[in-house]
Amino acid sequence: MRFLVIDDSRAIRSLIIRMLKELGHQHAEAGNGREALDIIANNGPFDAALVDWNMPVMTGIQFVEAARAKPELAGMQIMMITTETEVERIQQALALGATEYLMKPFTREAFADKLAMMGLDKAA
Amino acid sequence: MLEISQEDIAAIVSLVFTTTLDVEVEAAEGPPPSGGEVASSLVGITGNWDGAVIVACERALAVRFARAMFGISDEEVGESDINDALGELVNMIGGNLKSMLPPPCHLSLPTVVAGREYRVRLPGAKVVRELDFAANGARLRIAIAERAAA
Ligand SMILES: [Mg+2]
Numbered sequence: 001m002r003f004l005v006i007d008d009s010r011a012i013r014s015l016i017i018r019m020l021k022e023l024g025h026q027h028a029e030a031g032n033g034r035e036a037l038d039i040i041a042n043n044g045p046f047d048a049a050l051v052d053w054n055m056p057v058m059t060g061i062q063f064v065e066a067a068r069a070k071p072e073l074a075g076m077q078i079m080m081i082t083t084e085t086e087v088e089r090i091q092q093a094l095a096l097g098a099t100e101y102l103m104k105p106f107t108r109e110a111f112a113d114k115l116a117m118m119g120l121d122k123a124a
Numbered sequence: 125m126l127e128i129s130q131e132d133i134a135a136i137v138s139l140v141f142t143t144t145l146d147v148e149v150e151a152a153e154g155p156p157p158s159g160g161e162v163a164s165s166l167v168g169i170t171g172n173w174d175g176a177v178i179v180a181c182e183r184a185l186a187v188r189f190a191r192a193m194f195g196i197s198d199e200e201v202g203e204s205d206i207n208d209a210l211g212e213l214v215n216m217i218g219g220n221l222k223s224m225l226p227p228p229c230h231l232s233l234p235t236v237v238a239g240r241e242y243r244v245r246l247p248g249a250k251v252v253r254e255l256d257f258a259a260n261g262a263r264l265r266i267a268i269a270e271r272a273a274a
Contacts, residue, residue: 008233009212011193011205015144018195054215054231083219086227104216105143 001120002045005029006036006063007052007081012104016050016081019111023121032056033063040067046076048120051098053082053089061093068097077118081106126173126252126270128224133255136220137266140213141259145192149264152256156182156242156263164237164244165210167218171229174271175249177218179210180242185262186210207236217266248272 003025005016013029020027028043030036032055040046049067053060060080067073079100080093090101102114115121134151141149161183168176181189183206190201190209211234222229237244242265243251249269257264 009208009215011190011209011212014194054219054233056233083216083222083231085220085223088227104219105140107143 001025001047001122003027003120004036004039004046004049006031006033006049006055006060008032008055009052012052012081016111019108022108023112023115025120033058033060033066036063037066040073040076044076045073048077048079048099048115048118050079050081053080053084053093061096064093064096064098077120079114079118126175126268128221128253128268130253130255132224133221133253133266133268134257136217137255137257137264139220140216144213144216145189145259147188147259149257149259152258152263154256156256156265159240161238162240162242163206163210164239164242165214166235166237166244167214168232169218169222169225169229170232172226173229174273175252176246176269177214177221178244178267178269179214179217179264180244180267181210181264182262185259185264188260188262189213210234210236221268243267246271 005013007013008031017027030039034057051060077099080098081102083104085103141147163186164180166178186206187201190205193209215234246269249271251267252270253268255266
């Protein structure tokens, strides 16, 4: 599977990418929503985007809105990976078209479980 | 008034460290030793509660945190790696604390500061919680500063 990892923290991107590699997946990375849209335009499509909420330039929730406005990205699943853990935030993200939600901090097991729930557990 | 208890804060810090670093944190007695290099990071919270969450730790612990997140050795850890990892550390702690505050509240992007002090002064805000921990033999301090309601 091809994943796009979107987080302003290089540390979190690095952590997630290591987990993806261990699971046999491919990846690209972006530091904010804007960069992610550019990468999708040039290198898309991706099977799933893993998106942080709080980022400069374009936040994760703005990215979800922008991605869901593009019919050609309808097949891309979106998992929010964030410290924004209030119920209202989760509902907002899901209402705008996010597929799944994972709270930071997370374990390898929790991460792999979520991918499996999304049907994204098959290696690339 | 901040309604988050010391126990709540300790539980969140412990969760972040065990999950990300696989390291147990324990409460530490007395102030941390002075004179060493201290790395601090801060996130602001605005909205129904106004203030900041500050994480200050010995540089050695910051290096370890960066090493675990980037999956590299101590020698490979650079200054920008430490800043990035510490920023995410306070983002995770601050974000989880925010979920216990009356909504709506918003989290700022993190800021990292280097120095020799465990205390960061925030004009107009008062430190309402200060907890000292030890992790892997290094000291860590979490402070919550509250801005008086206007
Ligand atoms: Mg972020």
